[in-house]
Amino acid sequence: MSTIAAKASKGPIKLGFVGLSADGWASMALGPSLLDPQVRERYRLVAIATTNETSAKASARKYSELFGHEIKAYHNVDALAADPDVEFVAISVSPAHHNNIVPKVIARGKPFFLEWQPGKGIEDTKTFAKLAREKGVESFIGVQGRQSNALKKIKRILETGTIGKLFSVNINLLFPREMNVLAPNCLERYAWVLEKDSDLNLVTALGHFLDNFTQVLGPLSRVSASGTTLFPTIFLVDNTTHEPTGKTVPSHFPDHITITGVLKDSGAWVTINLRLGHPSTPGRTQLLWEIDGEKGAVKLEDTRPMGAHINSHDPESIYLNGEKLVWSVKEDGEAFESPTPFLRSAWLEFLKGKEGGGYFMDIEEAVKHRELLQAIETSLFDGGRWIKL
Secondary structure, three states: OOHHHHHHOOOOEEEEEEOOOOOOHHHHHHHHHHOOHHHHHHEEEEEEEOOOHHHHHHHHHHHHHHHOOOOEEEOOHHHHHHOOOOOEEEEOOOHHHHHHOHHHHHHOOOOEEEEOOOOOOHHHHHHHHHHHHHHOOOEEEEOHHHHOHHHHHHHHHHHOOOOOOEEEEEEEEEEOHHHOOOOOEEEHHHHHHHOOOOOOOHHHHOHHHHHHHHHHHOOEEEEEEEEEOOOOEEEEEOOOOOOEEEEEEEOOOOOEEEEEEEEOOOOOEEEEEEEEOOOOOOOOOOEEEEEEEOOOEEEEEEOOOOOOOOOOOOOOEEEEOOEEOOOOHHHHOOOOOOHHHHHHHHHHHHOOOOOOOOOOEOHHHHHHHHHHHHHHHHHHOOOOOOEEO
């Protein structure tokens, strides 16, 4: 039994949270997921750390009211990690700051959750993995899309051989303009992402979807990528109104990318088209994922805005050989319509530990996943050169 599973068997895991403040993904999704009744039975939020004393106290007050018990406020990561009441540390801050936080948590021997992407660059991810391995610390990386029951259904269909030997996979994804991240519009609070050396770009953003892809279809044996820039100038917009501020930033990264590859297990040909910045007008493709086999085909489709984000809601339609499949909660489980159930499932899976069959990404898997993304990015800037994985 893993350390975290052993602790969980004795009662709720006492959680300290770095970065649970007033806005951002942590407050919009991770915080609410901890309020889910099933999660509250297994985790107890006991401490919060933010960048300054004022925001830490404000956040602690807010969540003390929501959870109905007192939560400690820290503005020092070392102090939170050293708190004997904290058994597990969740970290959701800019990847640029991970290197100042994760090693301190590992040094204290505390298991940790780390939001994707883990570290600014792949070398950070490798360092965290090495430190965790040496210290025997368990980890959990925030790519909750693999909890999708729709994807599990697709995987079952493929494993039964219903469509026969895989021949090809074609995927068309849209990250729409309404996201206001990357291009052509970007919220002012995310302007730092647009810096040339931020190591955050369209490929790293694809990390969530590519984890879904590999969980369903297995690894790629080789990969190539090419792209173009349709939005050379990025307009910064107000964080609240989303109106233009008049400020602009030059683009340093392609906003339209095509990834081609070959599946390791089946030899099937893969094409992924990723588009950024198109407005979500009626009829525009958000997600189209076609898997063709010798005996048939599976198709996933979502026409809703943000439909490509399977880590936030399950695809609205699944087709087998042209026939739309009826969703059965009894057979297929819940169809998730918001990030909360994805995260609920992920929090609970972590408590099983890897030895107990827990279905989650740890820091060792994150290294392998970032190697795939690095290969794609290398090819993208090297004329589409094929890279063996």
